[in-house]
Amino acid sequence: MTSGPGPWLTVVGSTMIDQIAYAERMPERGETVIGDRFAQGFGGKGANQAVMARLMGAEVAMVNAVGEDSYGAETIANFERFGIDTTYVRREPGSSGVAPIWVEPDGSNRIIVIPGANDGLLPAHAADAVSAMDRVDVVIGQFEIGQAVTTAAFTAARARGAVTVLNPAPAAAVSADLAAATDWLIPNEHEFAIIAAAAGLSDDVEDPGALAAFAAGLGVRLLVTLGERGAAIVGEDGAVRYVETPTVDAVDTTGAGDAFVGAFAFGLASGRSEESAARLGCAIAAESVLRPGTQKSFPDTARCRQITAGVEG
Secondary structure, X not given: OOOOOOOEXXXXXXXXXXXXXXXXXXOOOOOOOOOOEEEEEEEOHHHHHHHHHHHHOOEEEEEEEEEXXXXXXXXXXXXXXXXXXXXXXXXXXXXXXXXXXXXXXXXXXXXXXXXXXXXXXXXXXXXXXXXXXXXXXXXXXEOOOOHHHHHHHHHHHHHOOOEEEEEOOOOOOOOHHXXXXXXXXXXXXXXXXXXXXXXXXXXXXXXXXXXXXXXXXXXXXXXXXXXXXXXXXXXXXXXXXXEOOOOOOXXXXXXXXXXXXXXXXXXXXXXXXXXXXXXXXXXXXXXXXXXXXXXXXXXOHHHHHHHHHXXXX
């Protein structure tokens, strides 16, 4: 990674080409509807979080695999335009990942993820990449690549004293090995409910006791994003604190969760308290829903600096 002032973040995760259809309503089974418009852009939870952290001002390295198709070349070029280190982005035979997305008028969305070359990233690749980097402050992972890959990366990160942040999306039960290597788990409320139920715990996101029991059961720090209601943080003492988000008129919520994770990780790596980092994540996520698209909706560096300056450290 190119030397810089930092903070230094590494993202081990997915890249996708987002294929976004906007329509007045979603089709029923067997039905065809006429959409309003179509957009295509760069996405994937890992890629989105890397871009957001870079826009915030972090030095960012991406660890991933893309296809040998044109989408793969375009994805690498997109990272390089943002100044993201692509040393550890592999090219694999076959197609790159894609994500068809349907967006409704209220900004809500439905997404199908087709991993493609993302599945070519192996545990050894991720661990070797994290171990070889000059400096690592925070490592971020998600569930659009295999849990074994993220576990290997997080284990290597922990060995270097880095903080690990897991965004468990799409939702699935968290393996014991991955939970043991995770410092922060950041699901949204729907993902929390699915993971809690799989673990045999209460899935009531409105119950502070359920949140605290979940964090204790998995042995992680927990931060649940609640959309327009902000976020809930479980403190080290088990107490739950809530962080509000700015009130905005959402246009498209695609990528808002990734904006939050990238900004929160940047805040932690910058030395902010967990609550301040969460407030920063909420402010950046709220800004991102004002525009359509994923990475295209993220605030630029100048706007990120304005928002950061306005959130108490």
